[in-house]
Amino acid sequence: MSLPPSLISISDSVFETLMTNKAFELWPKERLDELRIIAGLSQFIADALPRDEGLIQALPQMLEEKSRYANYRENLRQRLSQCSDEAAGHRVLRKFRNSEMTYIAWRDFLASWSLEESLKHLSELAEAMIFETYQWQYQVCCNEWGTPCNSEGVAQPMLIIGMGKLGGGELNFSSDIDLIFTYPENGETQGARRSIANAQFFTRLGQRIIKALDQHTFDGFCYRVDMRLRPFGESGPLVMSYAALEDYYQEQGRDWERYAMIKARVMGSEMYPEYQELRQMLRPFVFRRYIDFSAIQSLRRMKSMISSEVRRRGLTNNIKLGAGGIREIEFIAQVFQLIRGGREPSLRGRGLLETLQAIKELALLEEKEVNGLSDAYLFLRRTENLLQAMGDKQTQTLPDSDIDQLKLATAMDFASYPLLTQEISLHMSNVHEVFENLIGQDEEQCDVVAGHFHELWDMAAEQDVVESILQSDLAQQEAEILAKTIYQYKKDLAKKTLGPRGREVLNRLMPKVFASVFSHKDARFGLSRVLHLLHKIVTRTTYLELLDEHPAALTQLVRLCTASPMISEQLGRYPILLDELIDPQQLYNPMELDSYKTELRDYLARIPEDDMEQQMEALRQFKQICILRIAAGDIAGVLPVTEVSDHLTYLAEAIVAAVINQAWQQMVEKFGAPTHVQDRDGKGFAVIGYGKVGGWELGYNSDLDIVFMHDCPVNVYTDGKKEIDGRQFYLRLAQRIIHIFSTRTASGILYEADTRLRPSGVSGLLVSPAEAFDEYQH
Numbered sequence: 001m002s003l004p005p006s007l008i009s010i011s012d013s014v015f016e017t018l019m020t021n022k023a024f025e026l027w028p029k030e031r032l033d034e035l036r037i038i039a040g041l042s043q044f045i046a047d048a049l050p051r052d053e054g055l056i057q058a059l060p061q062m063l064e065e066k067s068r069y070a071n072y073r074e075n076l077r078q079r080l081s082q083c084s085d086e087a088a089g090h091r092v093l094r095k096f097r098n099s100e101m102t103y104i105a106w107r108d109f110l111a112s113w114s115l116e117e118s119l120k121h122l123s124e125l126a127e128a129m130i131f132e133t134y135q136w137q138y139q140v141c142c143n144e145w146g147t148p149c150n151s152e153g154v155a156q157p158m159l160i161i162g163m164g165k166l167g168g169g170e171l172n173f174s175s176d177i178d179l180i181f182t183y184p185e186n187g188e189t190q191g192a193r194r195s196i197a198n199a200q201f202f203t204r205l206g207q208r209i210i211k212a213l214d215q216h217t218f219d220g221f222c223y224r225v226d227m228r229l230r231p232f233g234e235s236g237p238l239v240m241s242y243a244a245l246e247d248y249y250q251e252q253g254r255d256w257e258r259y260a261m262i263k264a265r266v267m268g269s270e271m272y273p274e275y276q277e278l279r280q281m282l283r284p285f286v287f288r289r290y291i292d293f294s295a296i297q298s299l300r301r302m303k304s305m306i307s308s309e310v311r312r313r314g315l316t317n318n319i320k321l322g323a324g325g326i327r328e329i330e331f332i333a334q335v336f337q338l339i340r341g342g343r344e345p346s347l348r349g350r351g352l353l354e355t356l357q358a359i360k361e362l363a364l365l366e367e368k369e370v371n372g373l374s375d376a377y378l379f380l381r382r383t384e385n386l387l388q389a390m391g392d393k394q395t396q397t398l399p400d401s402d403i404d405q406l407k408l409a410t411a412m413d414f415a416s417y418p419l420l421t422q423e424i425s426l427h428m429s430n431v432h433e434v435f436e437n438l439i440g441q442d443e444e445q446c447d448v449v450a451g452h453f454h455e456l457w458d459m460a461a462e463q464d465v466v467e468s469i470l471q472s473d474l475a476q477q478e479a480e481i482l483a484k485t486i487y488q489y490k491k492d493l494a495k496k497t498l499g500p501r502g503r504e505v506l507n508r509l510m511p512k513v514f515a516s517v518f519s520h521k522d523a524r525f526g527l528s529r530v531l532h533l534l535h536k537i538v539t540r541t542t543y544l545e546l547l548d549e550h551p552a553a554l555t556q557l558v559r560l561c562t563a564s565p566m567i568s569e570q571l572g573r574y575p576i577l578l579d580e581l582i583d584p585q586q587l588y589n590p591m592e593l594d595s596y597k598t599e600l601r602d603y604l605a606r607i608p609e610d611d612m613e614q615q616m617e618a619l620r621q622f623k624q625i626c627i628l629r630i631a632a633g634d635i636a637g638v639l640p641v642t643e644v645s646d647h648l649t650y651l652a653e654a655i656v657a658a659v660i661n662q663a664w665q666q667m668v669e670k671f672g673a674p675t676h677v678q679d680r681d682g683k684g685f686a687v688i689g690y691g692k693v694g695g696w697e698l699g700y701n702s703d704l705d706i707v708f709m710h711d712c713p714v715n716v717y718t719d720g721k722k723e724i725d726g727r728q729f730y731l732r733l734a735q736r737i738i739h740i741f742s743t744r745t746a747s748g749i750l751y752e753a754d755t756r757l758r759p760s761g762v763s764g765l766l767v768s769p770a771e772a773f774d775e776y777q778h
Contacts, residue, residue, distance in 0.1 A: 001110065003040050006406055011040030018049060023056040031060045038109050041407050044392040048102045055099045062103050069121050072128035080136045089136060090212055093129060094219035100125050105389040109411055115382045123171040129213065129222055130160055131268040137208045141201060146192030148201045150185040157274060158183045158202050158239065160267040163229050167263035168350040172381065173388040176224040181206045181239040184274050202239040229260055242281060249285040256302065261286045262337050263350045287342040296549050299335055299439055306331065319380050320396035324428030326384065328435040329377050335438060336364050345606060352377060369434050376427035383424065386411045453511040460490035482527055489531040493538065502541040509548045516558040526562030533561060533572040543575050553581035563635045566700060567628065574624050574747055588636045590629045590647055596654035604658065615662060616740060619655060620747035626651050627700060648698040655750060656687055663736040667729060672720020674712050674729055684711050685730060690757045703752040708734040708767040734767045
């Protein structure tokens with residue numbers, strides 16, 4: 001890197017001033033050449049070096065290291081252990097922070113590492129300083145007031161939750177740190193002359209930690225500590241127990257707090273059992289088990305607030321808060337995390353780049369859009385870091401002065417500032433386009449529904465009025481039947497317990513339902529089936545919001561229910577399938593025949609192999625999803641009648657194969673495998689399909705007529721610690737397969753398995769030896 005002429009004079013002046021300190025004479029020429037360049041770019045480094053003689057001596061050796069974060073905690077712990085009082089500890093913290101930040105800024109300006117490495121060092125440095133300050137002050141407080149213990153006398157730690165970019169491991173150069181303090185259990189201190197309550201102990205400890213990091217002294221400060229994300233904000237207690245924290249988030253936690261909690265991470269070590277307990281407590285609040293469309297209204301309000309702030313404050317030069325800035329990229333990523341993170345584990349990561357990668361792999365955004373967001377994030381974050389490292393100031397606003405503009409452009413390796421801003425504008429424009437299309441504004445979502453459909457719902461409790469409204473478009477007899485159906489639904493609804501939010505959503509949804517139903521010729525059948533389904537799910541507001549937020553899903557629901565009572569019943573029993581209605585292109589295009597096994601294998605791969613309950617549930621969900629798509633394709637004419645049975649049979653075959661594998665794995669884990677299959681492929685076991693499954697004529701509700709067969713010789717045993725006879729192994733394997741098929745979970749059973757067609761029928765062996773089967777057939 002070379003400096004433009006306008007910066008050389010500045011660099012020379014700063015460099016000459018620095019060189020008056022004889023300690024620089026010991027620096028190698030390579031480092032002095034780098035210093036001359038950096039002197040023209042960073043006032044922070046130019047100020048930090050003269051204030052610390054030890055840093056001048058140590059920095060050349062520090063710069064020989066490509067990475068330093070692994071030793072942050074140990075080095076800081078050792079220095080704090082030698083402090084005799086609080087003031088000495090504060091001095092150590094500030095000197096340590098300034099020296100390591102100088103190292104980071106130096107490498108940033110010379111572009112001698114990636115942005116990811118820079119963010120890693122910044123985040124690890126902050127975490128080390130937070131955690132080691134806690135360890136230091138915890139011991140000091142214990143010496144003064146005793147050790148906080150629970151009712152059983154077990155010492156209680158305080159856990160510090162890092163939020164925002166700190167929690168995500170992507171802290172910027174001059175960032176605040178957002179923290180929440182908590183501790184496992186109430187109790188009181190032990191080992192001191194006078195005990196105090198744990199709450200009081202941890203409050204005092206938290207205050208000391210904040211003071212150690214935030215207070216400005218002669219040596220500067222470490223971090224601005226922001227505690228406003230804690231429960232109840234500034235008006236809430238500084239520290240809360242797990243129980244109080246859980247009560248708050250369950251009873252009063254708001255969607256923006258879920259949004260903030262996505263990146264939450266405990267400082268220090270996540271291996272502590274106390275952390276595992278905390279994580280299990282918070283996860284249901286952050287990530288809902290289902291696709292969480294209930295958050296969309298809140299997210300839309302957040303989006304609107306972001307847009308309003310940009311307009312109100314005129315944030316055109318702000319690379320974080322401006323239109324298309326870093327905040328919008330973060331918002332885009334966290335929208336998908338909040339809505340889908342409960343169902344997609346890959347969306348639960350804290351880092352933004354890994355979340356964008358997950359979004360791409362799940363095809364939630366187009367690959368081009370995700371790549372553009374990733375490129376913009378890397379570029380804007382590097383710009384932000386260098387902008388802040390110029391003067392160690394918390395700013396995301398592009399500089400006004402010509403000199404600072406030139407410094408930033410040079411550090412970013414651009415020939416001029418206009419070329420840099422042109423690149424920034426291009427990235428931010430791409431980001432803002434994705435942001436604008438992400439979740440529609442309220443006015444975009446409000447369908448224009450004819451006024452009489454609103455009236456129809458408002459007056460649904462008055463059958464005569466409803467009938468008179470319908471008679472304007474329908475024959476009297478049909479209007480009478482439909483009015484009675486609507487009236488009965490409204491009457492039955494009064495027996496359901498709906499919360500304020502659920503009732504609000506239902507009132508928005510029902511006019512849309514009527515508009516869609518009455519657009520079909522067979523409105524009478526469609527209305528009855530749709531209202532029957534809605535009655536089953538009406539207390540589950542999430543599903544109502546899904547239909548309200550996604551007009552396409554509602555359209556497909558009405559279309560399918562009108563055409564098929566089977567689909568209507570299936571959706572009513574398993575409302576999780578409503579999510580499949582969102583994308584009509586996918587809904588009406590069943591997978592290729594030869595891909596069922598692969599798709600099922602990928603679907604099951606997201607669940608731990610040893611979690612049999614979830615594995616069984618996933619098998620059933622996969623079957624229900626596939627049958628819905630096959631039926632939809634059947635109704636739409638995408639699948640000829642002759643191919644429907646093919647799809648249902650291939651689906652059954654894929655499920656049978658997966659069930660065999662699951663049952664085999666469980667049996668082998670318990671007993672080992674029969675020894676005759678050790679040196680060969682396969683399991684020595686077959687499932688033979690008869691009837692409709694064997695003849696490729698399977699229907700939507702068909703049983704599976706199957707026969708089990710093995711090739712195990714007599715006197716063969718399994719090779720596990722608990723060995724059993726090989727033929728006994730295969731008998732139990734078949735029983736296990738039938739159990740997996742027939743067990744009723746939340747998503748029903750897999751198939752009714754009928755094995756009566758085996759040799760000798762119900763009186764015959766459940767699993768036939770191959771030679772006996774052959775003999776029976778002949």
